[in-house]
Structure formats: structure tokens, C-alpha cells
Amino acid sequence: MAEIRRILSVLGVTADVQAAPRQLEVAETESTFVGNALLKARAYAREFGEPALADDSGLCVAALNDLPGVLSARWAGREASDTKNVDLLLDQLSGLPSAKRDARFVCAVALVHPDGREFCAEGSVSGEIVDAPRGQNGFGYDPVFMPTGHEVTTAQMSEELKDSLSHRFHALKELAARGAFN
Amino acid sequence: MAEIRRILSVLGVTADVQAAPRQLEVAETESTFVGNALLKARAYAREFGEPALADDSGLCVAALNDLPGVLSARWAGREASDTKNVDLLLDQLSGLPSAKRDARFVCAVALVHPDGREFCAEGSVSGEIVDAPRGQNGFGYDPVFMPTGHEVTTAQMSEELKDSLSHRFHALKELAARGAFN
Numbered sequence: 152m153a154e155i156r157r158i159l160s161v162l163g164v165t166a167d168v169q170a171a172p173r174q175l176e177v178a179e180t181e182s183t184f185v186g187n188a189l190l191k192a193r194a195y196a197r198e199f200g201e202p203a204l205a206d207d208s209g210l211c212v213a214a215l216n217d218l219p220g221v222l223s224a225r226w227a228g229r230e231a232s233d234t235k236n237v238d239l240l241l242d243q244l245s246g247l248p249s250a251k252r253d254a255r256f257v258c259a260v261a262l263v264h265p266d267g268r269e270f271c272a273e274g275s276v277s278g279e280i281v282d283a284p285r286g287q288n289g290f291g292y293d294p295v296f297m298p299t300g301h302e303v304t305t306a307q308m309s310e311e312l313k314d315s316l317s318h319r320f321h322a323l324k325e326l327a328a329r330g331a332f333n
Numbered sequence: 334m335a336e337i338r339r340i341l342s343v344l345g346v347t348a349d350v351q352a353a354p355r356q357l358e359v360a361e362t363e364s365t366f367v368g369n370a371l372l373k374a375r376a377y378a379r380e381f382g383e384p385a386l387a388d389d390s391g392l393c394v395a396a397l398n399d400l401p402g403v404l405s406a407r408w409a410g411r412e413a414s415d416t417k418n419v420d421l422l423l424d425q426l427s428g429l430p431s432a433k434r435d436a437r438f439v440c441a442v443a444l445v446h447p448d449g450r451e452f453c454a455e456g457s458v459s460g461e462i463v464d465a466p467r468g469q470n471g472f473g474y475d476p477v478f479m480p481t482g483h484e485v486t487t488a489q490m491s492e493e494l495k496d497s498l499s500h501r502f503h504a505l506k507e508l509a510a511r512g513a514f515n
Contacts, residue, residue, distance in 0.1 A: 180428060182396070214364070216398035227409075228424045242410045246362060 155206065158314050158323050159332075166332045168204065171195055179221065184208060184259035185271050187221060192261040192269075200265050208258035208318060210292045212280060214244060214251050223291065233291055237284060241295065244280055252279040256296060256305075258318035262331040270331035274321025289313060337388065340496050340505050341514075348514045350386065353377055361403065366390060366441035367453050369403060374445040382447050390440035390500060392474045394462060396426060396433050405473065415473055419466060423477065426462055434461040438478060438487075440500035444513040452513035456503025471495060 156168055177194045179187040187207040195203035209223030219226040219240070227235040244252060255278070261271040277299045284294035286306030293306035298316055305313050314320055326332075338350055359376045361369040369389040377385035391405030401408040401422070409417040426434060437460070443453040459481045466476035468488030475488035480498055487495050496502055508514075 178428060215404075216400055216402075218398055218400055220398075222397075222425055225424070228421060229427065239410060242407070243404055245411065246360060 154310075154314065154317075154319060155204070155323065157310065158317075158320050159327075161314065161320075162324055162327050164323075164327050164332050171203070172199060179207065182221060184221060184257055185261065185273055188259040188261035189263070189269065189271055192263040196263040196265050202262060202264045204260065204262045206258060206260050206319070206322075208256065208322075210240075210296065211255045211257055212240070212244070213253040214247055215240075220257075237292060237295055240280065240292070241283065249279060252281075254278060254280050254296060256292075256318040258322040260319075260322045260326050262326060270326055270329050272322050272325035272329060272331075274318045274323070274325060276316055276318045276321070336492075336496070336499075336501060337386070337505065339492065340499075340502050341509075343496065343502075344506055344509050346505075346509050346514050348384075353385070354381060361389065364403060366403060366439055367443065367455055370441040370443035371445070371451065371453055374443040374451075378445040378447050384444060384446045386442065386444045388440060388442050388501070388504075390438065390504075392422075392478065393437045393439055394422070394426070395435040396429055397422075402439075419474060419477055422462065422474070423465070431461060434463075436460060436462050436478060438474070438500040440504040442501075442504045442508050444508060452508055452511050454504050454507035454511060454513075456500045456505070456507060458498055458500045458503070 152170060159166065159168060175194050175198055177191045181187045181190060184207045188205045191205035192203045209220050211217040211220055225231055227239040255275045257273060257275045259271060259273045263269050278297050280295050281297050281304060285304045286294050288308060289306045294304055297304050334352060341348065341350060357376050357380055359373045363369045363372060366389045370387045373387035374385045391402050393399040393402050407413055409421040437457045439455060439457045441453060441455045445451050460479050462477050463479050463486060467486045468476050470490065471488045476486055479486050
């Protein structure tokens with residue numbers, strides 16, 4: 152939420168983004184990020200009668216045939232912590248040299264209006280998975296993801312730097328460009 | 334070893350298959366089953382100066398972009414037990430209906446002779462991943478793999494039935510047909 156607000160502010164989007172009155176149980180049953188983002192935005196727009204913005208994002212690792220993908224948050228199991236997910240990923244990639252550790256962070260965002268208008272967009276950032284966690288910022292796989300052209304992980308970056316290159320930035324920029332917030 | 338001997342016997346291959354004098358540490362660094370089987374067979378043939386037969390096999394799940402694949406034995410981590418691997422797989426597939434649980438067991442076998450002749454072959458068996466483990470036979474993912482056309486998992490089958498349809502049977506049959514054992 153904080154990250155989305157910061158990015159929208161940088162993009163000049165003045166929409167007043169608020170957390171939903173309460174969380175809904177929406178099963179993320181689609182096999183794509185966009186599909187799951189749409190599922191969630193539709194459910195919230197229908198339930199609360201307000202425009203609903205939803206995010207679905209994850210890490211796609213080339214050596215794992217683009218997984219964890221939509222399973223990123225529960226890669227090591229439904230109750231898994233970020234640390235467990237990261238540890239399992241590093242274990243599965245152990246022994247692979249840097250050249251075989253390509254990965255992308257992907258973010259899909261969907262905005263659904265109560266009148267039925269739907270917008271969605273996807274953004275990504277390329278990089279590689281490092282050997283061991285580095286840095287304390289961010290969340291999820293940030294400590295092991297080093298964007299191409301940088302020597303630090305996204306968990307070692309300031310919020311401003313991460314926001315300027317992140318998958319979420321690119322997705323929200325595209326969503327704004329499509330007039331979703333108008 | 335017992336499974337391979339049984340299958341070769343059914344296939345009429347009279348080669349005297351023995352365990353290697355000792356186990357070698359061969360890093361399975363290839364991204365394909367055949368690649369890893371060849372790595373292992375070459376290492377053993379070179380070390381012991383005898384024809385060496387190696388197997389590399391695993392489970393390819395459609396909804397997981399054909400993973401665990403070559404990571405099958407260490408899907409939940411390098412030290413993971415069969416039970417941990419199976420539990421993680423079931424967790425990752427939770428909520429998916431039967432129609433989206435397609436999977437294949439794949440087996441690659443390689444036979445390398447000390448004179449440099451190399452043979453390899455691959456076999457597979459299609460089926461689906463059931464919701465919960467069933468049966469005590471076999472090993473690995475057998476308790477959750479139900480071959481197409483059957484109502485039981487390979488862990489519920491007799492050795493004879495499993496051998497008659499398994500990925501390993503098809504791979505060894507193909508290897509024999511190529512004259513590897515002559």
C-alpha cells in the first residue's frame with residue numbers, strides 16, 4: 152500500500168488510495184498475474200461499490216521455467232514466511248553460476264470501476280538471483296534479486312531508487328497511461 | 334537397482350547389472366534428464382572401466398511449467414525427504430481441480446561403454462497428481478501419481494503392474510532396442 156501510494160505520487164496520479172474496509176477471501180486460482188489481479192479487483196469493486204485497485208506480482212526465474220510465478224508468496228508452502236520462500240529458492244538454484252540465474256520481477260495491476268470499466272497492465276524488471284540474501288529493505292524476494300545494471304539487491308536500495316525501476320512502477324505507469332485513474 | 338533389474342529381466346536383457354564398487358559424487362548440473370544421466374554414466378565408466386548404466390528421472394507437472402523436473406529429488410530442499418517433497422507439491426497444487434493436475438513421470442537412462450560408445454533413451458508415463466498420498470509401494474512421488482487409465486496411484490500398484498507401464502520401463506525398452514546392451 153505504501154509502495155503503491157509513493158509510486159502513484161511520483162506518477163502524478165492524485166487518486167486517494169485507501170485500504171479496503173475489510174479484506175475479502177479471494178482465491179487466486181488463475182495461472183497468470185493479470186488474471187489474479189483482475190479476480191481481486193472485481194471482487195472488491197463488486198463488494199464495496201468503489202473503484203478497486205489490485206496487485207498480483209511475483210518472481211519468474213528462468214532456470215525454474217518461470218516459476219515461482221503466481222506461487223511466489225507460497226512457494227515453500229501456504230504458511231511459508233518470506234525467509235522460507237527465499238531459502239527454498241536459493242536451495243533449488245544452488246550450484247548454478249550467475250549466467251544461469253536470470254530472473255524477472257513481474258507485477259500486474261488491475262483497476263475495476265463499479266460501472267464495469269476494467270483496466271489492467273503489467274510491468275517487469277530483469278535481473279538475477281544472487282547466492283545469499285543481502286539487505287534489509289523491501290520484502291519477499293528483494294534480498295536475493297539484483298536488477299540488471301546494478302550491483303546491489305532491491306533490498307539494499309533506497310525506496311526512491313527501487314521505486315524508480317521496479318516492476319510495480321512500470322505496471323502502475325502503464326495503468327495510468329491507459330487512463331485507468333481518470 | 335531392484336526395479337531396473339526386474340525390468341531388464343522382463344525385457345530379456347541378460348546383462349549382469351551390479352552396483353558400482355562405490356558411489357561417486359557427480360554434480361547433476363544439466364537442465365535435462367538425459368544430460369544428467371549421461372554425466373553420471375560417463376563418470377562411472379571412466380572411473381571403473383566398465384560399461385556404466387545411469388538413470389535420471391523425475392516428475393513434470395503441467396501446472397508447474399513441467400517442474401519439479403530435474404529438481405524432483407530435492408524439490409523441498411537438498412536434504413528433503415520424499416514426504417517433504419510430496420507435501421510441498423500438494424501444497425503448491427492445492428485448489429486445482431483434477432483437470433489441471435496433469436503430470437508425467439519421465440526417466441532418462443544412459444549407458445556408456447569404456448570404449449566410448451554412448452547410448453541414451455527417455456521414457457515417460459502420463460497421469461495426474463491426486464489430492465493426497467495413497468499407497469505404500471514405490472518411492473518418491475509414487476503415492477500421488479495416478480497414471481492415465483488407472484484409478485490407483487503407482488504406490489498402490491504391484492511391482493509387476495507398475496513395471497509394465499512405468500517411465501523407467503519405456504526408457505529401458507528403448508535403450509535395449511538401440512542395442513546398448515549388445
